[in-house]
Amino acid sequence: VEERRVLPLKILLVEDNPINQTVALAFIKRLGQSADVASDGLEALAALERRQYDLVLMDCHMPNMDGFEAMKQIAIRYPAQVRPRVVAMTASALKEDEDRCRSVGMQGFITKPIDMSVLKNLLEDCQDDVESKRRLAS
Numbered sequence: 001v002e003e004r005r006v007l008p009l010k011i012l013l014v015e016d017n018p019i020n021q022t023v024a025l026a027f028i029k030r031l032g033q034s035a036d037v038a039s040d041g042l043e044a045l046a047a048l049e050r051r052q053y054d055l056v057l058m059d060c061h062m063p064n065m066d067g068f069e070a071m072k073q074i075a076i077r078y079p080a081q082v083r084p085r086v087v088a089m090t091a092s093a094l095k096e097d098e099d100r101c102r103s104v105g106m107q108g109f110i111t112k113p114i115d116m117s118v119l120k121n122l123l124e125d126c127q128d129d130v131e132s133k134r135r136l137a138s
Contacts, residue, residue, distance in 0.1 A: 007127045009054045011035035014044040014070065015089065016062040020112065024057065024089070027119050041070030048074065053084040055126045057110070060090040060101065068104050075105045085126055089114070 011028060013035040015021045021037055028035050036051070038044040040062040048056075056074075060067040071086055078084075087108035088101035098109045110118055 009033055009126055012038060012047055012053045012056045014038045015059045016040055024114060027114055027116055031120055031123055041065030044070050045073055054130050056084050056086045057089050058086050060088055071104045071106055
């Protein structure tokens with residue numbers, strides 16, 4: 001089995017629960033990556049103004065500004081070609097929840113508790129996207 005070269009991704013984890021933050025960061029680290037953390041949608045928007053991210057892992061239900069409203073703001077502020085991939089992270093595993101996430105522009109859906117293999121596949125897909133974009137830009 002061929003080992004993939006791990007392209008460092010710029011990841012923003014948006015999660016209000018400290019335990020979920022710790023678990024997600026540990027998984028991300030085990031997969032050879034690191035992430036910045038925001039505790040709600042307002043912090044996420046501020047982080048996106050400071051740095052360009054490849055991937056935003058967005059909790060849907062948070063205080064101050066939830067993931068749905070944050071995604072709407074991201075879609076308004078960033079044209080599709082420069083917008084990071086935003087993937088919902090939620091304990092709600094119903095089809096309606098996934099549909100709602102996609103309806104506001106999220107490009108993926110991970111249920112909590114996070115499954116390591118699902119996260120690994122997501123990061124690999126995102127790496128492929130980033131590599132393609134970099135090839136096109138050069």
